Amino acid sequence: MSDRETADGVLGLVQAFVNTVDLQDGPEELTDPNTLRSWLVARRLIEPDAEAEETDLKHAIALREAIRGLIGRNSGGRVYPVDLATLNEAAARSRLRPRFGTDGRGRLEPDATGVIGALGRIVAAVYAAMADPEWRRLKLCGSSTCRWAFYDRSRNQSSRWCTMASCGNREKARRFRTSHRHEAAV
Numbered sequence: 001m002s003d004r005e006t007a008d009g010v011l012g013l014v015q016a017f018v019n020t021v022d023l024q025d026g027p028e029e030l031t032d033p034n035t036l037r038s039w040l041v042a043r044r045l046i047e048p049d050a051e052a053e054e055t056d057l058k059h060a061i062a063l064r065e066a067i068r069g070l071i072g073r074n075s076g077g078r079v080y081p082v083d084l085a086t087l088n089e090a091a092a093r094s095r096l097r098p099r100f101g102t103d104g105r106g107r108l109e110p111d112a113t114g115v116i117g118a119l120g121r122i123v124a125a126v127y128a129a130m131a132d133p134e135w136r137r138l139k140l141c142g143s144s145t146c147r148w149a150f151y152d153r154s155r156n157q158s159s160r161w162c163t164m165a166s167c168g169n170r171e172k173a174r175r176f177r178t179s180h181r182h183e184a185a186v
């Protein structure tokens with residue numbers, strides 16, 4: 001959806017990765033190892049001649065959902081140990097290490113190559129994004145069936161829905177129905 005807010009830089013990369021699936025209406029962008037590979041090549045996270053296998057796809061989707069869980073904390077949710085374990089595992093598997101560049105800055109880079117290395121670069125992007133206060137503006141839509149990662153541009157960081165027009169109104173309607181069902185049952 002074009003009216004959903006997007007972020008820039010590492011935050012934008014993290015957001016784009018999490019939003020490779022629209023849980024509410026589809027589509028799923030990462031349908032097979034080849035679409036995963038293309039997604040990573042397009043963002044220069046992987047060598048163009050690298051290969052991707054079925055297990056890579058499984059790792060990528062597990063990592064994506066773990067990052068979604070982590071972002072949920074910015075919308076008042078809690079972080080689950082299973083998501084942290086997935087993130088830590090991806091970091092360890094890709095052998096992330098600090099590297100210092102001629103620009104006088106430090107960053108995490110993976111020793112591993114291929115998809116494992118590329119997923120490490122995404123973990124490094126999460127790590128860098130978290131160090132920035134902007135991180136708290138990356139939130140999950142409050143609709144339990146949507147959970148889209150959106151960038152909250154509101155001044156007091158109070159947005160709850162990816163779009164008010166779709167999820168905000170749908171959720172209000174759902175609550176209205178639920179409360180009226182309850183009244184009818186009493």
Ligand SMILES: [Zn+2]
Nearest residue numbers: 141146162167
């Ligand atoms: Zn939504």
